[in-house]
Amino acid sequence: MSKSKRPKQSAARIPTTEKLARALLRANAPDAMIDRARKGIYDDYKSPLATPIIALVSDAREHGLAEIAERAIAGEFEAQKWEGDEWMRSPEGQEIVNSLIRDAQKGDEP
Numbered sequence: 001m002s003k004s005k006r007p008k009q010s011a012a013r014i015p016t017t018e019k020l021a022r023a024l025l026r027a028n029a030p031d032a033m034i035d036r037a038r039k040g041i042y043d044d045y046k047s048p049l050a051t052p053i054i055a056l057v058s059d060a061r062e063h064g065l066a067e068i069a070e071r072a073i074a075g076e077f078e079a080q081k082w083e084g085d086e087w088m089r090s091p092e093g094q095e096i097v098n099s100l101i102r103d104a105q106k107g108d109e110p
Helices: 016-026 031-038 052-062 066-073 081-089 091-108
Strands: none
Touching: 016 031, 016 066, 031 052, 052 066, 081 091
């Protein structure tokens, strides 16, 4: 029998999007911010924004959530390694890696 190489899911593996959404709920953040967190707007890998953590800090400060802003600055809401690994295996991650390889190979051409 061969064992799967995928890490086991556990209660401790809460996606950063959900961890942030829960923190925002406890901080009485506006529903729109909680929704943005769950949609991945503030997420390192899921966000369409170039600087999602900066957006989180800005939104938190705008809504008087200084503790959330400080926690974000401290890195508490940055994606975990396992989330990055999952993203790298995703179609989007693979597309970007392949694009970078093609670009690097073009740079080697005379």
